[in-house]
Amino acid sequence: MNIKILSRNASLFSTDALVQAAVKRKHNVQVIDPLNCDIVIExxxxxxxxxxxxxxxxxxxxPRIGSSITFYGTAVVRQFEMMNVFTTIQSQALVDxxxxxxxxxxxxxxxxxLPKTVFTNYSKDVSEVISHVGGAPLIIKLLEGTQGLGVVLAETxxxxxxxxxxxxxxxxRVIVQEYVKEAKGADIRVLIVDGQVVGAMKRQGKEGEFRSNLHRGGSASIIELSxxxxxxxIKAAKALKLGVAGVDMLQSERGPLILEVNSSPGLEGIQIATGKDIAKSIIRFIERSV
Known part of the structure; x- marks a missing residue:
């Protein structure tokens, strides 16, 4: 098959892993920068x-579309859809x-x-917003933040x-979320491909850090999911109609709480932690679908 990987950087671990997996399975593969694509509509x-x-x-x-190019990257994916090309991530699912x-x-x-979450239109009554999530400590997140950036723990x-x-x-624009104390600065990342769990890891924030992102010095280890x-x-990926998804969740006293569902999850951390070839699973997903 002829496969195109939409990525701005061919040397990134995730992009390179997908290229290697496609080549091993005898496919023609090319990495193309979506920002260098011209869309012709007729x-x-x-x-x-x-x-x-x-x-x-x-x-x-x-699609390996970074958050900074979501608008144009999504337009390119949508154009491929109009050309009846299979995509592992649908354009609307990417937007959502x-x-x-x-x-x-x-x-x-x-x-x-879900963790209890509040969103307001720049409410001046911040005390009421705080009370809605059960008071401090609480988490404040920028709506546009990624990889732990724009996330603040307010302890009082x-x-x-x-x-x-x-x-x-x-x-x-920010959302305010309850702080789940029993999670102890850890979360779970689950990789879903075509409705199946293909890998899961527990990420633990470094000492003194409430964010567990590996980009912020967190550590990862394999975990067996309940x-x-x-x-x-699986239900979270299905709800957002994502063929490939990284689902982040917290372990809490009331069961798993979904934090976020990532449409372009990094493969390096979870492949190292689990020893599983996630990139191969994505290529096999294409083979089943096309």
Whole structure:
């Protein structure tokens, strides 16, 4: 098959792992930068040109769209869909997963456990917002934040009020979430491919750090999921209609709580932690689907 990987950097671990997995399974594969694609829209004749050359005879695409290029990257994925090319991540699912507020609303409707979350239109009554999530300590997240950036732990009510007032003054959109104490600075990342769990790891924040992201110095280890955790992860990916997803959740006294569902999950940490070839699972997903 002829597979295109939409990525801005061919040397990234995840992109390179997908290339290697495709080559091993005898596919033609090319990494293309979505920002260098030109979209041609014409009646019943959608086309994409990459660096001046028309892309045709494409069987499948694997979107690895960074959050900073979501708008244009999604447009490129949508154009491939119009050309009847299979994509591991559908364009609308990509849009929904990138919108933290919308994705939480979709997950809530699907009946999944979530940390209690509040979103307001720059409310001046920050005390009421704080009380809605059970008071301090609490978590404040920028809607556009990624990899742990733009996430603040406010340990006291006074600190929470100060941070919220500052963000409101800057007209920065934030959500406020309850702090799940029993998680102890750890979360679980579950990789879902085609509705199946293909890997899971527990991420622990470094000492003194409440964020467990590996980019922020956290550590990872393989974990065996409970049936409830496995079902929650699968259901979350299905609710957002993601063929490939990284589902982040907390272990709590009331069961698994979904934090976020990532449509372009990094493969390096989880492949090292689990010893599993996640990239191969994604290529096999394409083979089954095309």
């Amino acid at each position: 009646k019943k004749k959608p086309e994409i040109y990459y660096r001046g050359k028309k892309l045709d005879h494409v069987d499948a695409v694997i 997963s990138r919108d933290k507020l919308r994705s939480l609303q979709i997950l809530s409707k699907a009946g999944l456990g 009510k006074t600190a929470a009020e100060s941070v919220l007032e500052a963000f409101n003054g800057l007209q920065a 049936e409830e955790e496995e079902n929650a992860a």
